[in-house]
Amino acid sequence: xxxxxxxxxxxxxxxxxxxxxxxxxxxxxxxxxxxxxxxxxxxxxxxxxxxxxxxxxxxxxxxxxxxxxxxxxxxxxxxxxxxxxxxxxxxxxxxxxxxxxxxxxxxxxxxxxxxxxxxxxxxxxxxxxxxxxxxxxxxxxxxxxxxxxxxxxxxxxxxxxxxxxxxxxxxxxxxxxxxxxxxxxxxxxxxxxxxxxxxxxxxxxxxxxxxxxxxxxxxxxxxxxxxxxxxxxxxxxxxxxxxxxxxxxxxxxxxx
Amino acid sequence: xxxxxxxxxxxxxxxxxxxxxxxxxxxxxxxxxxxxxxxxxxxxxxxxxxxxxxxxxxxxxxxxxxxxxxxxxxxxxxxxxxxxxxxxxxxxxxxxxxxxxxxxxxxxxxxxxxxxxxxxxxxxxxxxxxxxxxxxxxxxxxxxxxxxxxxxxxxxxxxxxxxxxxxxxxxxxxxxxxxxxxxxxxxxxxxxxxxxxxxxxxxxxxxxxxxxxxxxxxxxxxxxxxxxxxxxxxxxxxxxxxxxxxxxxxxxxxxxxxxxx
Numbered sequence: 001x002x003x004x005x006x007x008x009x010x011x012x013x014x015x016x017x018x019x020x021x022x023x024x025x026x027x028x029x030x031x032x033x034x035x036x037x038x039x040x041x042x043x044x045x046x047x048x049x050x051x052x053x054x055x056x057x058x059x060x061x062x063x064x065x066x067x068x069x070x071x072x073x074x075x076x077x078x079x080x081x082x083x084x085x086x087x088x089x090x091x092x093x094x095x096x097x098x099x100x101x102x103x104x105x106x107x108x109x110x111x112x113x114x115x116x117x118x119x120x121x122x123x124x125x126x127x128x129x130x131x132x133x134x135x136x137x138x139x140x141x142x143x144x145x146x147x148x149x150x151x152x153x154x155x156x157x158x159x160x161x162x163x164x165x166x167x168x169x170x171x172x173x174x175x176x177x178x179x180x181x182x183x184x185x186x187x188x189x190x191x192x193x194x195x196x197x198x199x200x201x202x203x204x205x206x207x208x209x210x211x212x213x214x215x216x217x218x219x220x221x222x223x224x225x226x227x228x229x230x231x232x233x234x235x236x237x238x239x240x241x242x243x244x245x246x247x248x249x250x251x252x253x254x255x256x
Numbered sequence: 257x258x259x260x261x262x263x264x265x266x267x268x269x270x271x272x273x274x275x276x277x278x279x280x281x282x283x284x285x286x287x288x289x290x291x292x293x294x295x296x297x298x299x300x301x302x303x304x305x306x307x308x309x310x311x312x313x314x315x316x317x318x319x320x321x322x323x324x325x326x327x328x329x330x331x332x333x334x335x336x337x338x339x340x341x342x343x344x345x346x347x348x349x350x351x352x353x354x355x356x357x358x359x360x361x362x363x364x365x366x367x368x369x370x371x372x373x374x375x376x377x378x379x380x381x382x383x384x385x386x387x388x389x390x391x392x393x394x395x396x397x398x399x400x401x402x403x404x405x406x407x408x409x410x411x412x413x414x415x416x417x418x419x420x421x422x423x424x425x426x427x428x429x430x431x432x433x434x435x436x437x438x439x440x441x442x443x444x445x446x447x448x449x450x451x452x453x454x455x456x457x458x459x460x461x462x463x464x465x466x467x468x469x470x471x472x473x474x475x476x477x478x479x480x481x482x483x484x485x486x487x488x489x490x491x492x493x494x495x496x497x498x499x500x501x502x503x504x505x506x507x508x509x510x511x512x513x514x515x516x517x
Binding site: 051 | 422426430432434435436440443
């Protein structure tokens with residue numbers, strides 16, 4: 001279970017990104033966060049693995065305090081939390097396999113990882129993760145030679161290779177076209193259902209949120225303004241979250 | 257139609273004061289330095305003392321006496337550029353904001369590299385000839401400092417501008433700092449490192465010729481002794497030999513760069 005207790009984040013310079021957010025996420029949930037850009041979605045996601053440290057309040061993952069963890073504890077907690085990024089964040093010059101093995105770094109010694117002496121077991125995990133997102137045949141291809149959708153699948157494989165309990169996806173489809181967007185969301189959903197990994201996804205496309213989400217929360221200017229089942233959410237609710245009328249650009253739409 | 261044309265900005269202080277100042281200072285320097293065409297003409301009449309022997313090169317003497325020293329020069333450059341660049345590689349990651357968040361160590365490494373760079377290679381050579389004695393070893397040490405300083409500067413600034421996304425990804429998975437840097441930052445700068453290395457190797461070849469002048473080994477030593485005796489007939493063929501060697505090595509380096517990158 002992930003628990004946010006009165007979490008606030010104020011960035012240096014005075015921007016208040018999160019304002020007293022309290023929230024509980026059950027194990028195995030598939031949670032979608034919507035909100036305008038700048039509403040604090042990314043910040044909320046990043047407090048879960050402490051890439052952003054809350055200025056007030058705290059975050060617990062499986063009753064372990066992330067916010068106050070020391071360096072060693074934090075690395076251990078992070079190794080259980082996979083993360084997927086809007087811009088994929090692959091090392092373009094390295095092979096797909098090497099990128100996926102990055103997800104295993106926390107499990108091997110520095111020397112082994114630098115010399116590339118990966119235990120067979122870790123390589124096996126990496127291959128299985130690539131197989132899961134059906135891109136195994138690209139294992140020895142350079143990251144830069146893949147399409148955007150393929151790169152994001154490698155991103156998912158990298159996170160999967162951690163054998164995580166929690167999966168964070170920060171705008172995972174914002175750089176993709178509608179068809180590949182749905183493919184990527186489908187993988188995230190499958191992984192959530194088959195492996196029971198708690199998944200939190202930031203999205204700004206409302207139709208995609210409705211299509212794949214179960215629970216949906218809305219952020220507006222750093223405040224939690226909506227929390228409910230996706231099935232119950234109305235256009236009026238979306239307009240409250242966005243603070244304006246719904247526009248066509250808020251929808252991913254179909255590719256045809 | 258009425259449109260609001262924005263006001264033209266006033267010329268900056270630099271262009272109002274700076275350029276006239278630069279112009280006047282150049283003219284002042286011209287007289288201050290004693291830039292005098294008359295002296296130039298008068299001295300040109302004594303030129304035969306230098307130019308006659310220069311155009312009467314003693315090839316046999318040069319090949320016999322300078323070849324070994326020239327090879328030593330090249331060896332100094334190879335050894336120094338390899339060692340210097342590989343020492344600078346890890347240092348550069350500590351001297352970049354992107355891969356070193358600890359302010360204190362960042363400034364320590366940065367100023368260390370700056371300090372080494374401020375000292376000219378000839379001065380390093382003099383320092384090391386005192387420390388380890390005359391000879392090529394002093395030359396190697398001097399050029400290691402020279403290579404390290406340039407590589408540290410170029411590489412740490414390249415690291416400053418890498419894509420931080422992959423680093424964040426590695427960190428978010430619980431990787432240790434060094435693991436994250438090695439797996440996610442290093443591959444991004446390897447092509448630059450290779451290019452800088454070849455460039456520094458060329459600089460070292462040229463610099464190592466000069467080092468002999470202060471006794472740090474190589475062909476410069478022979479040039480220095482012959483210059484003292486005004487044997488320009490022996491110096492000119494050595495210079496031509498060096499020219500050929502430098503051209504050959506630079507061509508090799510250009511070919512290698514195209515091959516690797």
